[in-house]
Amino acid sequence: MWIKNSTLFILVSILFISCDEKRVFDEYKSVGNAWHKDSIVTFNLPELDSTKRYNLFVNLRATNAYKFNNLFLIVALEMPNGFTKVDTLEYQMADPDGTLLGDGFSDIKESKLFYKENVRFRSKYKVSIKQAVRENGKVPGVKALDGITEVGFRIEKKE
Numbered sequence: 001m002w003i004k005n006s007t008l009f010i011l012v013s014i015l016f017i018s019c020d021e022k023r024v025f026d027e028y029k030s031v032g033n034a035w036h037k038d039s040i041v042t043f044n045l046p047e048l049d050s051t052k053r054y055n056l057f058v059n060l061r062a063t064n065a066y067k068f069n070n071l072f073l074i075v076a077l078e079m080p081n082g083f084t085k086v087d088t089l090e091y092q093m094a095d096p097d098g099t100l101l102g103d104g105f106s107d108i109k110e111s112k113l114f115y116k117e118n119v120r121f122r123s124k125y126k127v128s129i130k131q132a133v134r135e136n137g138k139v140p141g142v143k144a145l146d147g148i149t150e151v152g153f154r155i156e157k158k159e
Contacts, residue, residue: 022159024054028061028152034144040130041151048121052157056115058129059152062093062100063107066147069094072132075115080123088132089115108149118158127153 025048029041048054058073071091078084091113094100102109129151133142 022156023154024048024157025155026059026152028059028150030150031148033063033065033149034146035131035148035151036144037131037133037141040128042129043127043153045121045125045127045153045155047124048155050120050122053118053120055117055156055158056119057154057156058089058113058115059150059154060102060111060113060148061108061150061152062102062111063109063147063149064100066093066100066145068133068145069096069098070133071148072134074130074132076128077116078126078128080125087115089113112154129153 025043025046027043029043031039031041058075060071069092071093073089073091074086075089076084076086091111092101093111100109102111104110131142131145131148133145134140135142
């Protein structure tokens with residue numbers, strides 16, 4: 001019986017993995033129960049085919065402890081020539097009634113946030129992401145952003 005269940009689990013796992021044909025890179029890093037404002041999450045990207053184009057995404061896993069409607073991120077894409085392109089991004093994380101957006105059946109919601117499209121890579125790149133959330137009317141950023149548990153980066157083949 002154990003072998004039969006194990007075989008079924010392996011087949012189902014292979015089916016789910018093979019369904020994600022667009023995925024080229026997909027990695028998450030934990031930030032604990034809160035993302036500190038000085039914590040920078042860094043991803044070293046693999047060397048990709050320079051003749052193809054890709055779409056880039058920031059992935060987040062958040063819990064209901066996230067108390068803001070929006071999320072502000074500073075994303076830096078460091079290129080092989082030393083040039084770094086920095087973007088400040090804003091994403092809606094909750095409905096007006098406070099319901100957290102994203103996919104998931106439990107208290108943890110996963111959000112796939114669009115970053116860039118139609119990107120061509122020439123060599124190895126590095127991506128750094130930090131949060132830049134501020135409370136209304138306050139200049140200093142939120143020291144510890146409760147509710148964000150993991151930050152990820154995803155690269156997909158452009159169709």
